[in-house]
Amino acid sequence: TPPTRGDLTRPRPNPTARPQPVPAKVRLLLLPLLHLVVGTGLIAAGDRLGRVRASALGAVAPAALLVWLLTQLGDVLDGGVVTERTAWISALDLTVDLRLDGFSALMVLLIAGIGVLVFWYSAGYFSDSTPDLGRLLGLLVLFAGAMAGVVLADNLFVLYLFWELTSVTSFLLIGNSHDNPRARASALHALLVTVMGGLAMFVGFVMIGQAAGTYRLSAILADPPSGGAVTAGLVLVIVGAATKSAQYPFHSWLPGAMVAPTPISAYLHSATMVKAGVYLVARFAAPFADDPVWRPLVLSIGAVTMLIGGLRALRQHDLKLLLAFGTVSQLGFLFV
16 A cells, blocks of 8 residues: 555654653653642642632643643654653662653543543532532542652652552542541551552562662663562562552452542542553563563453452442442453
8 A cells, every 4th residue: 555645744653663762841740749739739728719619720730731741742652752860869869760651641641631521520520518628629639640650650669659649649538528437448448458569569669670770660671680589579569550450359449449429439440540550560561471470460360350340240239339340340351
């Protein structure tokens, strides 16, 4: 087939070429910081803004993230990567490494695009009399910033920091109705499962980073280490990913988390937070595909979760529980 005009005028990315660094038009670190400023501002304002103004202000941060992504998308789709390094703790040689490539751009689109829609929906879902509405929407903005940090992080320690921030903000969002015992119990359940899984993942990060001689994620994936310690580290990483993405046998926290208001359930427990584990597995999948444990373990966990989640969904009569177990099943499908 002869090339079309579009083929001639727009160069195609070469899949075998190394990604070329692209200078960021806006500092990457400013984007999570914007979420921090907006989120804390909403919490400080309390219920004084009302649902419409509070929702509109909450949408500013994900909308800014979405606009920034669109300014970088052309370069990223042509095979470029946006990178940034900021000194963090000089004495320990720790830096905040952030990186945007094609896959993280897809995740940022998910976080920011659905985030804007969720805040738009929140303006109609909540009422001005909803208790602690400013705190709820502020925490939702903080969560969005933490999720953006997870998918942009290019340092294992930075990724772990943002990873646990999503667990903490999720705990506060699920248990926002602090006078509801069921909400408090569900929030604590989700926190214990995801944080303990995160600690296991952190140990796995240390083992893999020590074997690779670097904690920079892109460098590890470009030249993956091997050996028994790396295999053990990969198993721990899978445990962390499985707890966050509600894989069997760690799935039980997700149906309980549906006690949260619908915008929270939609954003955290269907669209974004539960995708963090899928994102991490996808990052590690190709470089570590030859590891003897990685592929069989991921496929087994995903297949069992897909089957059990689907069967449990068939038994539900409550709509949110049906959607919760259906989500568990689809998360298993994504693992596979």
